[in-house]
Amino acid sequence: MVLTQRLEAFFSSWKTGKRLVVLTAYDATQAAIVEAGGVDLILVGDSLGMAVQGLDSTTAVTLEQMAYHTRMVARGRKALPIVADLPLGSYDDPESAVESSRILISAGADAVKFEGNPPGIARAILASGIPVMGHLGLLPQTAGSFRVFGKTSPEAAALQTDARSLADLGCFSIVLECVPLSLAQRVTQELELPTIGIGAGPFTNGQVLVFHDLLGLLSGHKAKFLPRSYPSVGDLARDVVLHFANDVRSGVYPSDQESYH
Numbered sequence: 001m002v003l004t005q006r007l008e009a010f011f012s013s014w015k016t017g018k019r020l021v022v023l024t025a026y027d028a029t030q031a032a033i034v035e036a037g038g039v040d041l042i043l044v045g046d047s048l049g050m051a052v053q054g055l056d057s058t059t060a061v062t063l064e065q066m067a068y069h070t071r072m073v074a075r076g077r078k079a080l081p082i083v084a085d086l087p088l089g090s091y092d093d094p095e096s097a098v099e100s101s102r103i104l105i106s107a108g109a110d111a112v113k114f115e116g117n118p119p120g121i122a123r124a125i126l127a128s129g130i131p132v133m134g135h136l137g138l139l140p141q142t143a144g145s146f147r148v149f150g151k152t153s154p155e156a157a158a159l160q161t162d163a164r165s166l167a168d169l170g171c172f173s174i175v176l177e178c179v180p181l182s183l184a185q186r187v188t189q190e191l192e193l194p195t196i197g198i199g200a201g202p203f204t205n206g207q208v209l210v211f212h213d214l215l216g217l218l219s220g221h222k223a224k225f226l227p228r229s230y231p232s233v234g235d236l237a238r239d240v241v242l243h244f245a246n247d248v249r250s251g252v253y254p255s256d257q258e259s260y261h
């Protein structure tokens with residue numbers, strides 16, 4: 001596997017000991033905002049099922065939709081590496097995993113990510129020359145419901161084994177989702193690659209969040225791991241819309257200055 005120059009920069013930052021910042025983006029505007037904010041890598045996550053499509057899980061997201069959003073993100077970024085998620089059903093066997101990965105790379109991704117460690121999948125994609133990011137812990141495509149993964153010894157041991165196996169095969173990074181911080185710390189210490197946590201505590205090499213969650217764009221339940229002290233862009237956006245509606249109804253908008261003569 002050969003890393004693109006953009007991925008090399010991400011990997012080098014980890015080697016110099018910098019904490020890595022990853023955010024999802026699903027279109028060109030979000031990609032530009034994320035890049036201007038100084039993150040290290042953009043993830044086109046299949047979380048777009050919830051964040052963009054209004055679904056309650058990632059399971060119905062298709063490869064075609066992932067490619068569509070990856071193309072938009074690639075248009076909006078300047079220099080950042082992009083990792084695109086292989087959606088459920090697109091990597092059921094090694095051949096389809098390679099074919100699906102090629103589609104996402106053609107759409108502009110530098111690497112692909114898939115969940116878990118299904119037999120032969122990482123090996124096949126890596127052998128085709130495409131860089132792979134692993135994803136262990138809570139696996140939203142198959143988990144059914146939200147829970148912390150790896151609290152029991154068998155689960156923790158299985159996660160450590162999978163992490164070691166993905167690292168040995170040549171994955172350049174692994175996402176750890178919703179695992180106890182002590183387990184994330186152990187995995188991070190054991191592996192020679194950057195671990196990126198989400199709900200995995202402070203000891204991973206970097207953190208990833210969903211763009212819409214970070215900005216408070218979605219109303220409803222907030223996961224424990226989300227930062228609570230940032231302003232809500234969602235509240236601000238709702239306020240601006242309310243102002244516009246009031247101004248139109250009261251005749252304040254458009255004013256003479258906002259009209260052509």
Ligand code: KIV
Nearest residue numbers: 024045046047175208
């Ligand atoms: O789909 C996604 O956004 C993800 C992150 C939560 C890691 O996989």
